[in-house]
Amino acid sequence: MTHKRAFLVVLDSVGCGGAPDADQFFNGDLPDTGANTLGHIAQACAAGQANEDRNGPLNMPHLAAAGLGAAVRLASGAEAPALGAPSGTPEALWGAATEISKGKDTPSGHWEMAGVPVPWNWHFFPDDEVSFDADLMAKVARLCGTEGTLYNRHGSGMAVIEEAAAEHVKCGWPICYTSADSVFQIAAHEEYFGLDRLQKLCADIAPTLHKMKVGRVIARPFTGDVETGFQRTINRRDYAIDPPSDTLCDVADNAGRKVYAIGKIGDIFSMRGIHDLRKGDDHALMGHLLDVMDEAVEGSFTFANFVEFDSQFGHQRDVSGYASALEWFDACLPDIKARMREGDLVIFTADHGNDPTWRGSDHTRERVPVIALGKGAGEIGLVAYSDIAASIAEHLGLPDVGPGKSFL
Structure with missing residues (x-):
């Protein structure tokens, strides 16, 4: 049994712009070209346009120090002003991931980062007076x-x-x-x-x-x-519909590893390969994540989703609320880092975008940031969603899963 553990933490909808196929995805008749959840929130905060629940520039010093601002710049060419980061080289592995599945939704993003790009086109209901037959x-x-x-x-x-x-x-x-x-x-x-x-x-x-x-x-x-x-x-x-092939959760389970799920991960993967499920609102989920970091056994994989960025603020187009939630999450990072053991890998990423400055109320097609703690520092570049699964599998000594390549 390996002494290494892995934690994949999804900040639901916290995209960083730059998706090369954004023009093929829409909010109403507006293409997602130029959407940038993190970049536009940071710009709105810097301009004093997001002061309802908090004040001033977006303050995310911990993730920024790890490379979050650099990831936004790499993904989209845009700047995320301030972020409260000290100047200097990022302290973690950092980059951005591009999705190939033809969807800007929860299953597509989570399945692909777990090694299974969606092999079919999803069915969408028409936006008519009555949408269902x-x-x-x-x-x-x-x-x-x-x-x-x-x-x-x-x-x-x-x-x-x-x-x-x-x-x-x-x-x-x-x-x-x-x-x-x-x-x-x-x-x-x-x-x-x-x-x-x-x-x-x-x-x-x-x-x-x-x-x-x-x-x-x-x-x-x-x-x-x-x-x-x-x-x-x-x-x-x-x-959720079942994934069409084994995901990282299944591969870990088949190898005799314990798989912990936090948030809606159990629903997304129909509980396949999952042994321990913990749910609640995002504040409760942070407590669950910290508890699991204390309790998780050697060789285990933990998959967490924090949904309220998306459900409470992205869809509601609430820029200030979204910014406040990001700052709350960033303030929890020292507690997460304090619970890391030697050999741990902790990856922060997202499943899609949901730019609260965008017209409409639906997700936006974007690249997503990838920040990895526990494996040194440096740029990993533009990677694929499925590279996340490949990297975790390599770290844990698991069989290959999906088409990705490890960036570790």
Whole structure:
């Protein structure tokens, strides 16, 4: 058994611009050309345009010292002003990764960085007055015992719930919606509809959607009432299509290694190869990550996702909130580094972009930063998402996984 451990930490949607095929991806009719989540947040902060939840230039001294600003520059040619970094050579391995899968979504990004580029084109629902065909909606209603469904078109997060929740509470019909991603989402009230019932509905309809190559069915529970307002809860659950071949999680599991999952990783990989799953909001997830760093056994692989950059701030186009979340995460870096053991590899990256300065409300096609602690310092250049899996496999002494090449 190797004495080495590996931790892959995904800052969901924290892209850094520069994707060479960004012109092929859109928010509405606007191509993603020029989108740059980190770069534009830093520029907005430096210009005093992101002072609602925090103040001044974007302050991420720890990740910046490790090479974050250099990664933005390498990926896109853009500057991320300030970041609060000391001047000098980056202290870690740093670079940026380019995705080849034809999607700017959660499964595509996570599967590819785990060694499995998506081999098919995802199914996307049209942005029409009604996005879903009648047979699909009849099946959803039949599975949950209602006479129909609500909304049934493209929509964004809480805006959908705010529009449809009052009628949902009256009639009990589930709220169905989608976005520019390959997703089918069902929102329902935890008390009036029932959390268990919502999750069963999503699990029951998921095989139908997966056959259509829809990437995820997502349960979106909420609580509240008309008088006090409605709020989504932390009990979201994703029902993702299975990866088409063994991922890094499977390879580690097959080699007898323990695999820890933090956040929505268990949902993304349908729990394949995963032994220990810990969930919660991002602050709880940071506690879980620190606990796992204390507890993880030798030779283990830990895969973590911090989703709220994306779900709470990117889709809401909340620049100040996004900046505040980035600063919070960066302030936790000393605690992470303090728990590293000799032989540990910790990689920070992202799965796609979600530029909060961009028009629309959907993800943006971008390169993502790659920062690796525990293997010295230096530029790794522009790498592939699948190179992340290859590097972790090499570090842990695992068999090759996917088409990538180690950058260690």
